[in-house]
Amino acid sequence: MVVLGLVAARRMYATPIEIDLSPPHKITSNLSIPFNALNNMPIGGQTMSLDLAIANSQFVRLFTKTSSLFDVAITLHTNGTNSHDFLQGTGYLVNSQGMAIPGFGVTGSSSGDNLLGINLFPLLKDKNGTPNNDLPRPLDFFGIHFDLSFPDAHNESIQVTGGEFGLFSNPGMVFGVGPGIPRDIVPDSGSTLLLLSMGLAGLISAYGSSARCRIRRGSFGTCQQQVT
Numbered sequence: 001m002v003v004l005g006l007v008a009a010r011r012m013y014a015t016p017i018e019i020d021l022s023p024p025h026k027i028t029s030n031l032s033i034p035f036n037a038l039n040n041m042p043i044g045g046q047t048m049s050l051d052l053a054i055a056n057s058q059f060v061r062l063f064t065k066t067s068s069l070f071d072v073a074i075t076l077h078t079n080g081t082n083s084h085d086f087l088q089g090t091g092y093l094v095n096s097q098g099m100a101i102p103g104f105g106v107t108g109s110s111s112g113d114n115l116l117g118i119n120l121f122p123l124l125k126d127k128n129g130t131p132n133n134d135l136p137r138p139l140d141f142f143g144i145h146f147d148l149s150f151p152d153a154h155n156e157s158i159q160v161t162g163g164e165f166g167l168f169s170n171p172g173m174v175f176g177v178g179p180g181i182p183r184d185i186v187p188d189s190g191s192t193l194l195l196l197s198m199g200l201a202g203l204i205s206a207y208g209s210s211a212r213c214r215i216r217r218g219s220f221g222t223c224q225q226q227v228t
Contacts, residue, residue: 016143018055019165025180029173035074035165042159043078043116045152050074051094052165053143059096059178060167062139063185067173068123068131072144073166075110075117080158085151087116094143101141104132111151114161118148138184 017037054060062070072091078084090105106124110117122141125132169175174185 016051016053019052020055021058021060021167021177022056024056024058024177026177027174027181027185028177029169029171029175030167031177032164032166035076035163038076038160039162040159042156043080043084043150043153044156046150048146048148048150050146050148051143052146053094054141057179059140059142061176061178061181062123062137062141063175063182064137065173065185065187066123066137066175067170069121069129070123070167070169070173070175071108071119071121073117073119073168074146074163075115075166076160076163078114078116078153078158079161080114080153080155084111084116084153086111087118087148087150089118089146089148091118091120091122091144091146093122093139093141094145096140096142098143100145101135101139103135116150118146120144120146140178 019033019035021031021033072093076087086109088109090107092103092105093101095101101122103122104125106121106127108119108121110119123132123135124130167175173187176182176185
């Protein structure tokens, strides 16, 4: 059970939220599960620290082959009838000791009819898509921390009604859910050359258009994105 509390002016905290990625031994380029931990929370301009812990002694492994545009996504649905302002924030991955894995906190936000979303790109150095080569791979993480700032709907009846948690990489550029997965998966030379020739700046633009609206693309008339 998740318990939310008020501690300072519109500052909220949450007990760790367990994320069940079952079953393990999974190699994939996308994974999405329901996320209901913030249900019934008003959209009132509050800030929140959110700790997500991967349940059942599992972890996520980012292989050498995993795309540098790998992202951790939270999408929240609301009962509002108009597009919201953007959900702002930053975040980082957490290791097996509960410590932050160094990163640059690059995030992208999405907003649409009844939609708020944020994506953390832990393998990027900046919003232009520069890879963070200081992070060696394979890289295992056991949780995710977000510091979020919500828009103010100016209406206490507008609340979170549901959501999704997702992990996404480019097609074929897989990650794993352990235990019981390979130590590493490396790209073949052809795919590596193709990735380099496309250019990361173009990739993040194209990927952003699909990644940040993909969970419920067909359900929204509009969806806007920004990278911070």
